[in-house]
Amino acid sequence: MERLFFDAAALLAILFAGLMVVGRDPVKSVLSLVVSFFALAACYVLLLAPLIAVLQVIVYAGAILVLFLFVLMLLNVGREQPDGARRPIQTVLGSLAVVVFAGLLLGMLRATGTRIPILTEAVGPEGLADPAALARLLFSDYLLHFEAVSVLLLAALVGAFVLARREEAP
Amino acid sequence: MIGSIPLSDVLLVSGALFSIGVAGALLRRNAIQIFLSIELMMNAANLALLGYGAALGTHQGQIIVFFVIAIAAAEAAVGLAIFVALFRHTETIDVNKINLLKW
Amino acid sequence: MTVLDWVIVALRVVLPALILPAFVIPLVWVERRVAAFIQDRPGPNRVGPFGLMQSPADILKLFTKEDTVPASADKFLFLLAPGLAVLAALSTFAIVPFGPTLNIAGHSIPMIGADLSIGLLYVFAIEGIAVYSIVLAGWSSNDKFALMGGIRSSAQIISYELAMSTAAAGVVLAAGSFRLTDIVVMQQGGHHILPFLPRWNVFPQFFGFLVFFISAFAETNRLPFDLPEAEAELVAGYHTEYSAMRFGSYFLAEYINVIVASAMTATLYFGGWSLPGYHPHGIVGGVVSLCVLAAKTAFFVLVFIWVRWTLPRFRYDQLMKLGWKALLPLALANLLWVAGLEMYRLAR
Numbered sequence: 001m002e003r004l005f006f007d008a009a010a011l012l013a014i015l016f017a018g019l020m021v022v023g024r025d026p027v028k029s030v031l032s033l034v035v036s037f038f039a040l041a042a043c044y045v046l047l048l049a050p051l052i053a054v055l056q057v058i059v060y061a062g063a064i065l066v067l068f069l070f071v072l073m074l075l076n077v078g079r080e081q082p083d084g085a086r087r088p089i090q091t092v093l094g095s096l097a098v099v100v101f102a103g104l105l106l107g108m109l110r111a112t113g114t115r116i117p118i119l120t121e122a123v124g125p126e127g128l129a130d131p132a133a134l135a136r137l138l139f140s141d142y143l144l145h146f147e148a149v150s151v152l153l154l155a156a157l158v159g160a161f162v163l164a165r166r167e168e169a170p
Numbered sequence: 171m172i173g174s175i176p177l178s179d180v181l182l183v184s185g186a187l188f189s190i191g192v193a194g195a196l197l198r199r200n201a202i203q204i205f206l207s208i209e210l211m212m213n214a215a216n217l218a219l220l221g222y223g224a225a226l227g228t229h230q231g232q233i234i235v236f237f238v239i240a241i242a243a244a245e246a247a248v249g250l251a252i253f254v255a256l257f258r259h260t261e262t263i264d265v266n267k268i269n270l271l272k273w
Numbered sequence: 274m275t276v277l278d279w280v281i282v283a284l285r286v287v288l289p290a291l292i293l294p295a296f297v298i299p300l301v302w303v304e305r306r307v308a309a310f311i312q313d314r315p316g317p318n319r320v321g322p323f324g325l326m327q328s329p330a331d332i333l334k335l336f337t338k339e340d341t342v343p344a345s346a347d348k349f350l351f352l353l354a355p356g357l358a359v360l361a362a363l364s365t366f367a368i369v370p371f372g373p374t375l376n377i378a379g380h381s382i383p384m385i386g387a388d389l390s391i392g393l394l395y396v397f398a399i400e401g402i403a404v405y406s407i408v409l410a411g412w413s414s415n416d417k418f419a420l421m422g423g424i425r426s427s428a429q430i431i432s433y434e435l436a437m438s439t440a441a442a443g444v445v446l447a448a449g450s451f452r453l454t455d456i457v458v459m460q461q462g463g464h465h466i467l468p469f470l471p472r473w474n475v476f477p478q479f480f481g482f483l484v485f486f487i488s489a490f491a492e493t494n495r496l497p498f499d500l501p502e503a504e505a506e507l508v509a510g511y512h513t514e515y516s517a518m519r520f521g522s523y524f525l526a527e528y529i530n531v532i533v534a535s536a537m538t539a540t541l542y543f544g545g546w547s548l549p550g551y552h553p554h555g556i557v558g559g560v561v562s563l564c565v566l567a568a569k570t571a572f573f574v575l576v577f578i579w580v581r582w583t584l585p586r587f588r589y590d591q592l593m594k595l596g597w598k599a600l601l602p603l604a605l606a607n608l609l610w611v612a613g614l615e616m617y618r619l620a621r
Binding site: 001002003006007010013014017018020021026029030033036037040043044046047048049051052055056059060063064067068071072075090091094095097098101102105106128133134137138142145149152153155156157159160161163164166 | 174175176179180182183185186187188189191192193194196197198200202203205206207209210213216217220221223224229231232233235236237239240241242243244245247248250251252253254255257258
């Protein structure tokens with residue numbers, strides 16, 4: 001039954017990702033991606049990663065995409081205008097590239113019959129889905145990575161602040 | 171009892187999402203939507219990583235995805251700051267029109 | 274899973290979702306009477322005995338008012354936003370435990386909607402949906418006051434969410450688990466140093482409790498943090514263009530948020546459903562635990578109401594300054610303090 005849920009959530013994610021790419025209005029695109037990310041979070045839970053799923057919702061759907069929405073709304077970005085000088089070359093070559101790429105990717109990704117364990121088995125102390133086990137790893141084996149990422153976040157914070165600041169009159 | 175989600179399902183979905191992201195990044199002219207397609211590609215990679223992590227019974231998939239989400243947040247913040255600064259200058263978000271460095 | 278198991282699961286999930294809005298009706302009356310009492314006036318006392326029928330009358334009015342949708346509004350988002358607000362408000366209650374795990378006739382019934390392994394983080398995830406409901410309301414109304422109110426309100430919520438989650442991280446650190454059931458179980462029994470006090474989290478983490486409670490005011494858009502919907506400044510903020518029952522939905526969502534925030538405060542810092550020295554058994558134990566949680570929640574709701582009608586409103590820059598420069602450092606200091614306590618406890 002987990003497969004049914006996973007397929008349903010994955011289908012929803014793909015559908016709304018498609019809507020995001022095709023949509024003309026940037027706000028609608030962002031909102032379609034939000035729904036897609038919620039569906040992906042459901043997929044993550046079924047892949048025995050509930051902590052990552054909830055982090056995906058908090059960080060990705062709940063912070064990054066809200067930031068996108070803020071920028072769109074504050075700058076009053078309009079709909080994408082149909083360009084006068086149409087570039088058929090770009091569309092044709094781009095579509096060709098996508099088709100070739102997708103074909104290669106999907107052809108390459110056929111794995112063996114490995115299956116994913118069910119959630120109810122893996123939840124439990126030290127199971128795959130236990131947040132405490134992940135946290136223990138983060139602060140022991142991956143401590144350097146953790147600290148490096150926090151420095152990176154600080155750098156991004158300062159950088160974003162400097163970049164988006166209005167130029168002050170001297 | 172062995173689980174019921176085959177890994178190939180997960181990889182198929184991940185590949186499809188990634189291809190949709192590539193299509194968005196190549197075929198859109200709106201800078202915001204290109205950026206969104208890139209975020210979608212990162213999520214497709216996350217899905218594949220988690221799929222392998224669960225199938226091989228290791229925590230490493232989740233750890234990598236944890237860091238990818240954090241780094242994506244940092245990148246989104248800086249990217250949007252660049253976008254805001256650019257928009258103030260050029261008043262357009264059509265990437266075809268941002269061509270001052272063209273020969 | 275037998276049919277009975279499914280019925281029990283359905284009851285655990287659906288009953289709180291039905292009962293919470295039912296509690297909002299008397300809550301509105303309580304708010305108006307307490308407000309009147311604080312302001313030295315009678316309050317609604319004409320409609321029914323002691324004015325008790327005032328709330329049903331108001332709801333009837335809201336249902337029968339004309340429902341306008343602005344012509345230039347984005348219709349789909351405009352209609353979606355109030356629904357999202359109510360959805361988010363009701364969903365948050367799923368992880369609050371209202372009793373111990375009952376053992377009735379061989380069935381083990383946890384008195385909680387969903388005992389997630391990532392319990393507390395789920396609340397912050399649901400807040401993301403609440404932010405969207407406000408931002409979408411502001412944007413889709415196609416009205417500059419609504420947009421300003423929407424953006425201000427969501428920026429406020431995101432800022433105070435940081436302080437709130439850092440304060441809650443102190444509780445999680447002390448309990449060693451995200452599950453709210455574990456957090457409540459940890460708070461049972463007497464204090465180790467001062468045995469007449471219960472082992473509630475508020476005593477070691479008083480500043481964490483303060484930060485959490487003040488942030489809860491900001492998260493629920495209640496005074497003194499309700500500038501985004503202030504009548505004098507912004508017409509009505511993000512719900513300017515909403516009338517009749519759509520406005521009623523936002524109203525309902527706000528009161529449910531108040532109840533849930535009070536329940537969360539009671540669970541995280543004041544022992545939730547547990548009473549020091551009482552070990553609940555069977556159905557009677559379950560009912561008593563429920564009443565204990567209800568009493569604690571009611572106390573905090575009264576504090577919400579009391580503060581609303583006593584304190585003046587914060588200006589927006591004062592609000593942001595408080596959240597980032599005062600509450601967040603205080604929450605971080607609290608986290609360090611809890612970490613120190615844990616190390617001391619482990620070293621003994």
